[in-house]
Amino acid sequence: MNIKLQTPAPDACASCPAHHIGNLLRLGVNMENWDYVVALAGNPNTGKSTVFNALTGLRQHTGNWPGKTVTRAEGGYSYGDNRYKIVDLPGTYSLLSTSMDEEVARDFILFGRPDVTVIVVDSTRLERNLNLALQVLEITDRAVLCLNLIDEARRHGLQVDERRLARDLGVPVVPTAARQDEGLQELLKAIHEVATGQFVCKPHRIKNEAPAIKRALAQLVPQLEAAFPNLPNARWVALRLLDGDQRIVKAIQNGEFGDLNAHAPVQPETNLELQLEVVS
Amino acid sequence: MTVQTGATQAILETADSLRWQIGREFHEHLMEDIYTDATHIADRAVTRPDEKPRFDLDRTIDRLVTSRIFGFPLMILLFTIVFWLTISGANVPSSWLATLLLDTIHPLLKQGAAAIGMPWWLDGFLIDGMYLATAWVVSVMLPPMAIFFPLFTLLEDFGYLPRVAFNLDNAFKKSGAHGKQALSMMMGFGCNAAGVVATRVIDSPRERLIAIITNNFALCNGRWPTQILIASIFIGGLVPAYLGGLISALSVVAIALLGVLFTFLVSWSLSRTLLKGEVSTFSLELPPYRPPRIWQTIYTSVIDRTLIVLWRAITFAMPAGAVIWLTANVTIGGTSVVEYVINFLNPLGILVGLNGVILVAYIFAIPANEIVIPTILMLTVLVTGAGGGAGAGVMFELESQADTLALFYADGWTLLTAVNLMLFSLIHNPCSTTIYTIYKETGSKKWTAVASLLPVVMGFVVTFFVAQIWRLVAGIG
């Protein structure tokens, strides 16, 4: 079954930032002086922090340990005439379980609606990493896949066809070796193109649901789309509701999805959902 | 536009009723769908040269470092090298720093203060109190950390540490803990605060709490000097001179091993009592080996670990120095405040085989264990009225071990005092930097309190029993 996705509201210009200022502020990210916000997601130990450091010129410690970044880091850079704020999310295997880290990463992508989500994957173990990538693509359609550690893949004789991957996933795919500063210019360019709307992603969505799930979605998704016309990921929200995800239930109740006036200033709440550690 | 409450309510009701229809296996089905797609896409994109699941070099290294024969010896060898490099390598820069900060700059500052006519109390408060305590902490703490952390980080970058967790997991499992605790414990030998931060890699809530609470039993860098000094003057002195070095070294190692034993014991009992209901899951990924980037590692580990820990220690040591100086110099009726406190705590101290001075020193040393010995010396001189000190509230260390021993004997120390001091140094509350770190990491006042109070209570219990049994057996008072 293919559920038609909502296209952006007609008055939204293609190159305007898509992020949700109000929710971002609530998440502890101040967007003053920044044009776009970029989230960095990925499995643990894929070199996500190295990519972050390479993009921002910061020197956050990165180790060969699955699960290093526990507090989030944020930094920034300029590309062309635009200033990008970049947020390093905790490394997770999935966005569907209920650990603290996964919730932080998920909430940021879902409610903050970053202009671009860069999914960092380990080229040498693509299958496992695509699990998270596909989950991210369910939530957002503004993503870039960063095929990191491509040097290791090459060293071991693996060939990754990034064009085919890009076609299958529907988002730009950039091979990088962040430790050697390889491919970073291309990554910056891809981020820029997605952020400014020059490249419009048509992300892959998961198929093959069981008939019972299909029926349930057919009932729930139209209801969601009617209530929240601007929701870019009604199908995913429906799946989470069917899984009994209480965080999503709460978001439905308090209207976090319904706030269409995305660029109206919002006072930050006193209890922030996400504490960011600013390293810049 | 606001969404009608009615509409949201209807959505949630639909979802709830649908959940009864789709069955309990929903989450499983969803994950299967995702992975089916992931496999399909990955298969189309990746061409493998052959059907090798892993790379040859990784496999060879793994065979070696996890082998039944070489696995453990290799591990012991590597960590011995790390500790040896740390201890022997830190001696030289430590004495440079001590010469510079304590013997050169301190007198210069005093002269400078005298030259501008600074009143004695301000000069004492700032220079003898705050400056000296900070300088002491820096000279003792900085060099070992600047060596230990980069070495450790290199092993980490290479990918060896997860293999250590893999090798040792069975031992930790038996005490209800996680193999990765081996690493946070090892890190704790450098600094408990860093060890507590290192528990982040343990992703199971129960095992992580266990690792945090027991990290204090890893004898940290700030406590090694106390152990070494007391062991060499009291225990090393029991045997002929040529054996002295060996015996005192062995007794320090025995204390450190006792700490490991306590780690296991406390882990075991915590996992069966206080932490019984906490969630426990095990997962340990063994990442591929990567050639470490030496310069970058040294840079980031010095910036990230060493300097941050040092900075926190300094922020706590400075006020501590000020308090020590004040309590030693503010007098009520001719007796300084600190002497009142010492006299008050003395009966308790004697009961557990220590004395009031040691207990007071441990209160002062909550910010940084490095200042225990200088504080004990200063207070002992103050109490006994013996010569040789640097003045009330001024920390110092004696050049010769014989002088130190004589000073301690003058205050009524016995071998029991020395043994119990070594035990108490191992088993007492974590330093304030560590307590603060525990609070930041757990976000819980309850667990911070448990981690802080449990060891100090245990310390009193252990020293109490050792003292009573010692006195019974030795038949002395």
Added chain:
Amino acid sequence: MPDPLIALGTAVLIITLAAFLFWPEHGWLARWRQTNQLNERIRSEDALKHIHKFEMKGRRPTLESISGALNNSQNDTAQLIAAMQANNFLTVADGEIHLTPQGRDSALHIIRAHRLWERYLAEETGFQQSEWHGQAELAEHRLTPAQADALAFHLGNPTHDPHGDPIPTADGALVAHGGQPLTTLPLDSPGLIVHLEDEPEVIYAQLAAEDLHPGMVVRVTESAPERVRFWSNGDEHLVAPIVAGNISVIPLPEDEMEEDTDGCERLTCLSPGETAVVVNISNASRGPERRRFMDLGILPGTSITAEMRSPGGDPTAYIIRGALIALRHEQANLIKVKKTGD
């Protein structure tokens, strides 16, 4: 300085006293709390639960059955019933005891609280399966309806407790599991476990020890008055009929029975170098651990190769979807696999 002998004696005395007072479960404080639990309200709630259960099963609650369930003398029970009658929880007519609507509401709340708490213990804590029921017996009397609702919301409005019992909804709807006792399942035809009765505890402990869970497929091979023999997920189980009677199953059409059980093994039986395909994750694995397995890509059909064993004997590292993951023996034992010849 006090005499060491006196000091030692005093300390030992204090420690003994403290242990006597505060020892978990057997100490004076714990006992005092337990007896304190057994007040009138709790007995009345337990009686409501019992009557409701009998009504659901179509049996007739009696004075004897209630006093048996409460472990109470019949005199006390009679008094309790009189008090409950006065509170408009039940009616007694012609010796038959019936719940009033108000009584039924209360009973459903208790059941809801009990099952929610078990679900909570199973999903979000590390307590052992055998401890769930006992803890829920205490918690059910503590939770107010509002707290039960909050807990249900927190758990994502679960539909079933870990034993397979449906959790009544807040407005009191209760869907029965619709199973029949295992003893009534025809020989050699497959059935799906939908429910394990968790009372009495002695029998439930046996079920838990047999590693049986709702959702498992069973096939009875022998049903004799002294024992029932059946297969489930590759293991043979041999239990007394009274135990088997506490397992509720629904018959399955023949083709849904899992593949023949001979080739079915657990991940633990792989030696380094051997490869197997996952059949399923045992139902004994739940909550965070089960989700973690799935996040790692351990799903039916996944190919797993054992790579190396720790020199300590445990854990073992497996290649799962290209990553090297160490699993402990108990974890690997939860994963059912089928060996593949290479």
